Each structure stands twice: as C-alpha cells, then as structure tokens.
Amino acid sequence: MKIGFAGLGHLGSAIAQHLIAEHVDLIVWNRTPGKAAGLGVPIAKTPRELMDDSDIVIMNLFDSDAVDEVMNGKNGLLAGDCQGSLIIDTTTNHFERVLAFHEQARDHGARYLECPVLGSVVPASAGKLTVVVSGEKTAFDEAKPVLSKIGSTIHYLGEPALATKMKLINNLVLGSFMATCAEAVALGEAAGVERTRVIDILLSGAGNSMILSAKKEKLANAEFSTHFSSALIYKDLHYLQDLCRIMRRPLFIGSTVKELFAMTRSKGYDDLDFSAVYRVFKEL
Structure with a gap:
C-alpha cells in the first residue's frame, strides 16, 4: 500500500520520518519542495499527483485555510479521480470547516477522517502520539493500521467535528x-x-x-x-x-x-x- 503525505512542517516531518523508518511506502508533497529533499522518498509535484499515486493520503497542515487549498485548490487532492480514496487529516482544524471537508470528500467519492493528534515532535518521532478520530467507522477501520504507526493511543469518537x-x-x-x-x-x-x-x-x-x-x-x-x-x-x-x-x-x-x-x-x-x-x- 502506498501512502501519500502532505505537509512537512515540524510535526509533519517527524511523522513522515517515523513512517519511513517503519518501512511505509511513502510519497510526499510540500508547498516548499526543499523540505522533502532529504527524506529519500518520491516527491509529488502537486497534491493531485500525490492522490493519484497513493492509496491513502495523510495531511498535516497549519490550519483550515491550508487544508482547503490542498484539498480543493487547482491541482488539489480532489481535482482528479479520487473515487474510493481515503484522506487522513491530522491537522488541527476549525470545528465548522472540518464539516465541509467531510462533505467535499464525500461529494468526490473519497472518504475523509479528521484525526488531530495530541503531542508534538518527540512523541511523533517514536510513533507515540495520541490520535482522536471522527468519521465513518468503515474508513476508520481501514485507516487503523496506518494510525497505529502514528499513535500509541487512538480514540474513535465517530461523529464529524467531535475529534476536532x-x-x-x-x-x-x-x-x-x-x-x-x-x-x-x-x-x-x-x-x-x-x-x-x-x-x-x-x-x-x-x-x-x-x-x-x-x-x-x-x-x-x-x-x-x-x-x-x-x-x-x-x-x-x-x-x-x-x-x-x-x-x-x-x-x-x-x-x-x-x-x-x-x-x-x-x-x-x-x-x-x-x-x-x-x-x-x-x-x-
């Protein structure tokens, strides 16, 4: 299974590096490509390309404006054929806007899980974050093997926006x-x-x-x-x-x-x- 990863800030880089250490087949995208250069994995040119080349895409971005741009912008994740794809969003979003992200993904045939994480760089580097999840149970079940590599504790809350x-x-x-x-x-x-x-x-x-x-x-x-x-x-x-x-x-x-x-x-x-x-x- 190929995993896409969008967003290589301090926390995102730590998560991505841990996934690589866990032998996850990773492809990455970052707005500033230079941040991806040292990871030793393929780099997508756009979020759309990241989605096209991945079974699951993980996002770790600054805020809901950034998530909106990566999902819905020109050459965003939802710009291509994403039928059946799974988006795992570890960004800390605005509780109202995250509801729109669930709906937008669904309108394009994709599944969206909001999965904000508790903890920062040190636990992320060891796969010991706490992950709080909202979204469809079937999507959560599919994502659980990946989430278990990110966090040692996972709380599934179900209803959209509750995790946020x-x-x-x-x-x-x-x-x-x-x-x-x-x-x-x-x-x-x-x-x-x-x-x-x-x-x-x-x-x-x-x-x-x-x-x-x-x-x-x-x-x-x-x-x-x-x-x-x-x-x-x-x-x-x-x-x-x-x-x-x-x-x-x-x-x-x-x-x-x-x-x-x-x-x-x-x-x-x-x-x-x-x-x-x-x-x-x-x-x-």
Missing part, C-alpha cells in the same frame, strides 16, 4: 499549563532563585507535569527551537473561542492564555516553540 472539538479542548489545557509554568519560572527568577533550581522545585511540587517535564531543557537553556509553535497554539485557542461562542459558553482561562500567546506574535516569537512564552514574562 476535543483537540481544541485539549489545547486549552496544553496552552494554560505552558503559560502557567513559564510565568512561575520567570517569577521564581525575579524573586532571586536560579532558573534551573526553580524548575527542579516546580517539578518536585505542584508543577510536576508532562508539559513542564517536556519543556524543562528549553526553559533551563532559554533555547526555543520549534517543536510546537506559539503561532499554532494561538490559532488553536482562537478556534476554541469560536467554539465557546457557538456553544454560548464563556472561556475564562483560555481567552487570557490566547492573549498571552498573542504577545509572542507581537514580539516576533510566534515561529518559536510555544515555551517561548517564557520570554513574555521574563521581559516584564
């Missing part, structure tokens, strides 16, 4: 924890405690968490090469605000955290890892 909504809710926790840990480290330093000591104390106390453990070295060394960018968490929290508006629910913590990550944008840190929100607090 759950991913946005997960990222409320992710963004809030990261911002709290970053503020605590900056506060500890300002109070006169050495930064690595602050981190160690937090990890042995109330701050002990998967998030602080994963970002310990980045915070300790103030080195923010990107695993999951500030721009992405800002986008996801913006989508979450839209969800709460539709649900007629307030979003207290998430709205504040979103504006903290908006400050990373205003300071030019948005392409850095989202742990760079520490710099916002450090510079106060």
Whole structure:
C-alpha cells in the first residue's frame, strides 16, 4: 500500500520520518519542495499527483485555510479521480470547516477522517502520539493500521467535528499549563532563585507535569527551537473561542492564555516553540 503525505512542517516531518523508518511506502508533497529533499522518498509535484499515486493520503497542515487549498485548490487532492480514496487529516482544524471537508470528500467519492493528534515532535518521532478520530467507522477501520504507526493511543469518537472539538479542548489545557509554568519560572527568577533550581522545585511540587517535564531543557537553556509553535497554539485557542461562542459558553482561562500567546506574535516569537512564552514574562 502506498501512502501519500502532505505537509512537512515540524510535526509533519517527524511523522513522515517515523513512517519511513517503519518501512511505509511513502510519497510526499510540500508547498516548499526543499523540505522533502532529504527524506529519500518520491516527491509529488502537486497534491493531485500525490492522490493519484497513493492509496491513502495523510495531511498535516497549519490550519483550515491550508487544508482547503490542498484539498480543493487547482491541482488539489480532489481535482482528479479520487473515487474510493481515503484522506487522513491530522491537522488541527476549525470545528465548522472540518464539516465541509467531510462533505467535499464525500461529494468526490473519497472518504475523509479528521484525526488531530495530541503531542508534538518527540512523541511523533517514536510513533507515540495520541490520535482522536471522527468519521465513518468503515474508513476508520481501514485507516487503523496506518494510525497505529502514528499513535500509541487512538480514540474513535465517530461523529464529524467531535475529534476536532476535543483537540481544541485539549489545547486549552496544553496552552494554560505552558503559560502557567513559564510565568512561575520567570517569577521564581525575579524573586532571586536560579532558573534551573526553580524548575527542579516546580517539578518536585505542584508543577510536576508532562508539559513542564517536556519543556524543562528549553526553559533551563532559554533555547526555543520549534517543536510546537506559539503561532499554532494561538490559532488553536482562537478556534476554541469560536467554539465557546457557538456553544454560548464563556472561556475564562483560555481567552487570557490566547492573549498571552498573542504577545509572542507581537514580539516576533510566534515561529518559536510555544515555551517561548517564557520570554513574555521574563521581559516584564
């Protein structure tokens, strides 16, 4: 079975490289072809060509605008004969627009699964992401062998848009924890405690968490090469605000955290890892 892969950003590259290491027969496409050059696998010239040459196509893109362009643009995935094809979309989408992607694929005879993933580059490199899935059960059953190479934990929610909504809710926790840990480290330093000591104390106390453990070295060394960018968490929290508006629910913590990550944008840190929100607090 030949698998197509579209989108070679930080997370997409890690997923693709792991699939290659697992001996998956992969063909890739990226808007910037140079990012695909070092993978040692065939490179499609367009998303349409990727679909034509693949049994299943996986997408990992920045946002729903990018997904729309790759699926529906000139020479997009749906531009050719895609009858019976399966699209696995690991992008974190907008909860309303993902419904259109299900419908558009169906109108062209393809199947679409929304499969946002929890985790970033490190677990992706080991095939240990968590995958949340919505879409037709028969499509999920067909995709499961591929999904099991991407994630060690898979949750099938069925109803379209549920997986996307759950991913946005997960990222409320992710963004809030990261911002709290970053503020605590900056506060500890300002109070006169050495930064690595602050981190160690937090990890042995109330701050002990998967998030602080994963970002310990980045915070300790103030080195923010990107695993999951500030721009992405800002986008996801913006989508979450839209969800709460539709649900007629307030979003207290998430709205504040979103504006903290908006400050990373205003300071030019948005392409850095989202742990760079520490710099916002450090510079106060």
